[in-house]
Amino acid sequence: MEQLLYALVTIVIGVAGAVGYFYGSNLLLDWIFPSNIDDAAQASQNIHRANSIRPWLFLGPALVSLTIYLVYPFFSSVAYSLYDRSGTNFVGLANYRWMFFDGEFRQSIYNNMLWLIVVPAASTLFGLIIAALTDRIWWGNIAKSLIFMPMAISFVGASVIWKFVYDYRDVGAEQIGILNAIVVALGGEPQIWITLPFWNNFFLMVILIWIQTGFAMVLLSAALRGIPEETIEAAVIDGANPWQIFMKIKVPQIWGTIAVVWTTITILVLKVFDIVLAMTNGQWQTQVLANLMFDWMFRGGGDFGRGASIAVVIMIMVVPIMIWNIRNARREMEGR
Template identity: 45%
Template structure:
């Protein structure tokens, strides 16, 4: 067992930390207690901690990132649009943008369609609960953990050796040649996407299944009496009825995919032509000392995410 961790030595630090948090909350409470005059004043005090923390933790850094994206790598010199020009002209940066685009198209499409088909198929079967629980299982795993698990699934040994990776074992067992799933571009990006699909399919299934249960029984009954087969039932009744839920799932996946970092970082670290924006941003800002380029990538990420979120809020409001 690990002997480096000495609770005694860590204790003062932890106690101090805890005290800090408690003291902060106590001060907030005390101010509210003492200064209870007008409703407006109280409201301000109640909102203050949330608003101040969000301003310091998010708003100010956001503005600073935007400014940094016009600066050089060491943030000393103004370079105008150079970092953005780099992003849209240099091959390695363009590759990152291309990969992000592939992720953005495939993940929502695969997650939503697998979730939809699965939700329709399990609906009102005897083992519905079990089937949904199974597909939901991977949600409990962190992205880093999922990356470790799938790195093992994709593991490769030279042909003469016995394969230890799950996928290559199955391939060899079926009489095929083992392959280096994570090394061969451009297919390796697809195998990384599969990991995210694995995690998120359960989320899609649960949300869409709930939506399907919400379709009024009379509509389904009427369609059945009119002689609708399973396919026209799906495309003419089920799908239009749960359209909004499908959009929300797809959009949620799109936003999550754009920000994706953990899986690529854990499995390939962006090597072998698999990098995506968030990974490139991390490498530029925190490993290569190219703060300006990192900031420009972060800003571009925001530009991509914003319209999608906007659309999602519109759909949710209409619901």
């Protein structure tokens, strides 16, 4: 109850502070550049100046936050990556040389590549299939709501749920994990799923696919509904079957949205951390870059140099995809 009260007070203070800032800053701007003066030329000039400044009053807090939490950490991480574990002695590119010869880093890169191949493809594919199918049934909106619900769960919360799915008990004991219960019911032996090398990576990926399928479904469903009915009717008249209509008429028209969904999930995958931390903590060959960065920076005494160098690598991998995503989204909007 106390935490709930703190959260409520924080929300009230935040909203009140935002309202007070925007109201007060606009009031101050109108006082500095008054428009209700006798000199018409000066009043017009003041209105023009105020209108030029006003957008920056709204953008100001966001720009300051981005500078503090994104721009400064970027340059700080690059700088730290050139220093030793204490962050005081300059070592140049030594941390990067260590990184590319370190076995755990190579394992993390390999696992991240697996995640990049499987998760965006599976999430986008399932989202597209569900979006197409649910538009054809009367209870489609209910189905969409159920599929979208995992998006409301944190990655850690989802990991806890799936820990019960993969739970293991000794042979002969009652299995409370759904997966092992099914295996035992079919006459098999229970397995410690998240410790099986290579395959355990896919068991972790399932969690993120489960979450992100709802995200992909919502965007792709909206895109499918935006397709002009005339093109579909023309295809039907020409004798196209449902599969041909879907693959040759609908998919090409929403390809831009598919690409945006794919790349957005790709960026998320490059930064995946919570699921691995909660499920395996990087053990049993499931280490990924973000978790490895966390280990080096905050565990074992903390090595800010190596942790920051891994952070820079993640950033280098994310930025090009992000730029392409933004350009593609802008191009699609301009095309409309």
